[in-house]
Amino acid sequence: MTELLAVVTITILAVVSPGPDFAMVTRNSLVLSRRAGLLTAVGIGGGVLVHVAYTILGVGLLIQQSIWLFNALKLVGAAYLVWLGVKMLRAKPTQGAPNATVAALSDAAALRLGFLTNALNPKTTVFIVSLFMQVVLPTTPLGVQIGYGAFISAAHVVWFAIVATFFSAGRVRSRILRVRHWIDRLFGGMLVLFGVLLARTSYVN
Numbered sequence: 001m002t003e004l005l006a007v008v009t010i011t012i013l014a015v016v017s018p019g020p021d022f023a024m025v026t027r028n029s030l031v032l033s034r035r036a037g038l039l040t041a042v043g044i045g046g047g048v049l050v051h052v053a054y055t056i057l058g059v060g061l062l063i064q065q066s067i068w069l070f071n072a073l074k075l076v077g078a079a080y081l082v083w084l085g086v087k088m089l090r091a092k093p094t095q096g097a098p099n100a101t102v103a104a105l106s107d108a109a110a111l112r113l114g115f116l117t118n119a120l121n122p123k124t125t126v127f128i129v130s131l132f133m134q135v136v137l138p139t140t141p142l143g144v145q146i147g148y149g150a151f152i153s154a155a156h157v158v159w160f161a162i163v164a165t166f167f168s169a170g171r172v173r174s175r176i177l178r179v180r181h182w183i184d185r186l187f188g189g190m191l192v193l194f195g196v197l198l199a200r201t202s203y204v205n
Helices: 002-016 020-031 034-056 059-065 067-089 107-119 122-134 142-167 170-199
Strands: none
Touching: 002 122, 002 142, 020 034, 020 107, 020 142, 020 170, 034 107, 034 122, 034 142, 067 107, 067 122, 067 170, 122 142
């Protein structure tokens, strides 16, 4: 019971902390649509399962002990965030009605965006690996560990679905769409900043 409580508490605190996932869901919900935000949230949940899978399979221990491997994964993830951020920073004002020129994003693209944002996020790597290596006991049955992983993924989906619903609601969004290029630039700057900060992340055991 103590282990379960620790997993639930740490997961909730980690999920609600600001980061690239929050920035991406908020941006897609504001600038695109609620559907895009919700699908991004589902993609994030899928990305979490990647971290859970390799941790349970033992790759997490290798990442924890191999500085060069962690650094390689970290730099790839950071580069992806910076690339996304630069694309958003280059957003330009649109012409005509606010709703007429919103760039379309397919369901598959929204899912992929959320998935890659999380799967390549070294912050999530550190969180998942540390949680399973330091909180979950080695004697914990595999089925229970898988259950923990499912809960962590579901917690991400639920929280970011709430975020997507909130930021895509009614009047606020319709007003924000008038300056959506500034929203893109704001979140683009945030992703670049997150990328730079995450590139400097060190693995502390």
